[in-house]
Amino acid sequence: MKDTVKNFPATEVKLRTLVDKLTLSYAYGEVPTAQEDYSRLQLFKYSVLEGEFGPGGKVWKAKNGPFTTISQPLPSGSGFVIRYGYSVHQHRAWITLNPSKLTAEDIDAFQMYLLLLFTDGSSSIWEHSKVQRIDFAVDVEGACFDDHAFIDRRLRRGSAVYQSQGTSYLGARYGARVLACYDKSREVLAKTGQHIEPMLRLEARLEPNLRLKEFEQCANPFCSLAVIDRSQLLNAHASGSAFAKLVLAGMPADSAYWSCHPKARPQLWQQILQMQPHWWKPDEIWEQAVLDNSISIF
Structure with missing residues (x-):
């Protein structure tokens, strides 16, 4: 299986896509x-x-x-x-x-x-x-879990039970699409005792009910995921200020987003998109990932 690696020299961030389970x-x-x-x-x-x-x-x-x-x-x-x-x-x-x-x-x-x-x-x-089922992952080498927050506006349910341990779940546990955002470097340390550079994993666990030969028709599971750079929360203003305060106080970003008044969410979402790191471009990532991870073992 071929991995996709993109380099971002300015911040030494590397993105790699992979199929983790099929x-x-x-x-x-x-x-x-x-x-x-x-x-x-x-x-x-x-x-x-x-x-x-x-x-x-x-x-x-x-x-x-x-x-x-x-x-x-x-x-x-x-x-x-x-x-x-x-x-x-x-x-x-x-x-x-x-x-x-x-x-x-x-x-x-x-x-x-x-x-x-x-x-x-x-x-x-x-x-x-x-x-x-297919688990599709994006590994972001050089990015820290604790420096980011996560919202998917199509997944209202989520769990922050393990957030202090480096994992945030978005979506119902047994839903057709679940996103797990977690500290991969912490997981590697716990399993092997090996220290590696900070690594953030964004993993979509899908049940697409598609034939294998039709997999390229699978919708982008990351298209509605926002990855927030927490340092940008300090610059939030207008309707985003209340949201920023909640997240900086420790509330999970998805809970803070859904707690906002429905009429305020469209404007807030546009502000959230401006808080994302430059490397998070889900449409480009998915397009390249499908090309490079086309289940070529079959």
């Missing part, structure tokens, strides 16, 4: 080779159980459900998971992997597994699978 849904009843492909899946399960593809592969069945799960590692240490069973009157499978972690060797191995699993290999997935 889950595809495949309905066997919708393809002519359904019976053959489902038999291939069963054979693949036994091959994993017998260690035919090397150590690390696992198979387990849910205690209280009809689904079986296969976990198969890839050469670099990453891997993919297939969950399958009978659901909604036909056999289905869900394939989950992290494209951003795949090396060229991983992609070759994954393509080989797809040839074992499907009559037409990756072409079957490309033509017939649907994107059930």
Whole structure:
């Protein structure tokens, strides 16, 4: 998977886009080779159980459900998971992997597994699978979480429970679109003990219900996200002054925005757009990201 990197020399900020998680849904009843492909899946399960593809592969069945799960590692240490069973009157499978972690060797191995699993290999997935979930991230190297605030005017619900720990959620927890804005450098430190340069991650978790081959039609999940430079709040005036005071006092920016009178919000929103850092251009970022992250592993 190809990452996009943009440099901004004046502030030494770099933007990188990536697909962090991808889950595809495949309905066997919708393809002519359904019976053959489902038999291939069963054979693949036994091959994993017998260690035919090397150590690390696992198979387990849910205690209280009809689904079986296969976990198969890839050469670099990453891997993919297939969950399958009978659901909604036909056999289905869900394939989950992290494209951003795949090396060229991983992609070759994954393509080989797809040839074992499907009559037409990756072409079957490309033509017939649907994107059930995709996590699309923008990493901003050199930007600090604590220096910014976040509002999405299309996502009224949010959670600031973890804001003190470096995470702000916008959107309903199980909604079709959720934005997670968080301190990636803090996460890396907690997981690995490694100190890295400040990094802000803006992550859109989507359930677009589009076929994989139609993914480029996906609407920009960042189009209504405002990233506020907190230092600009000190310069806010007119209708924005009350908003700025609330945010500087510790209220989450989205809560402060929605607490304003509905008639005042359009003018306030225009002021908020002026408070954004120069690197946040969501339309340009998404246009380039779709070109460079076109799920090329399939």
